[in-house]
Amino acid sequence: MSEIIKTEAVVLSKMNYGDTSLIVSLFTKELGKISAIVKGGRNPKSKIALKVDPLNLLEVVFYNKLNRDLQIVSSADIISHYPAIKSELEKLKYGQSVLEIVKYLTVEHEQNLRLFNGIVRIFSLLEESKGGQNLVFARFFLFFITELGYQIQFQKCVSCGTGGFGGKSIFYNFDQGMLCNNCSKNFIESFEIYPELLDCLIGLRTNKILDNVSKKTVDNAIAFMEKFLKYHISDFKGIKSLQLL
């Protein structure tokens, strides 16, 4: 038995399949991530071909069969195609990074409405943005890590319990957690979190305006989160789109 599903979906990736078809990865509102085939999708006359492109937000109809790896897309309509993200390199870099982490770090057939809405929201923020794209991405990245089930704590030293770091650098050991300056000396490798970076990481969780935080610190916040995920997910090698573009 297969059922017909009509849902909004973000196109995460597409690749050619055989001489005529496309295989796509979609993050759908109803079913989370799915893989699907667009039969005849490589034919330039195909009504679906041009619509099914990475980043696009679509309304798709497909036949869903649970015990099948590839669902079959029967129609697609564009809701948004984000022309500014596709034409400006800095926006594209972060847009692609969103697609990449959602594609590689989420599991199939697991609905997550918050994540779906988060992706649509970051795309519209990137589309409209006039600078500060790394900050838009950094907020999404921390939200995404939380959706994966990780909590990063910055309140107190996990070794001695000290809180309130008095404007001094603290250190994050990916095995232990947060360490104060003193205790960090007992551990070989830890990531230095200087005061502005700590304010930035804490601020990313809230809607606090972070306009005063330097671009470099926001980049360091992204690098910290990337390292955090690499440590916890052994086959995650970092976000390629951040390096390529």
Ligand SMILES: [Zn+2]
């Ligand atoms: Zn300590």
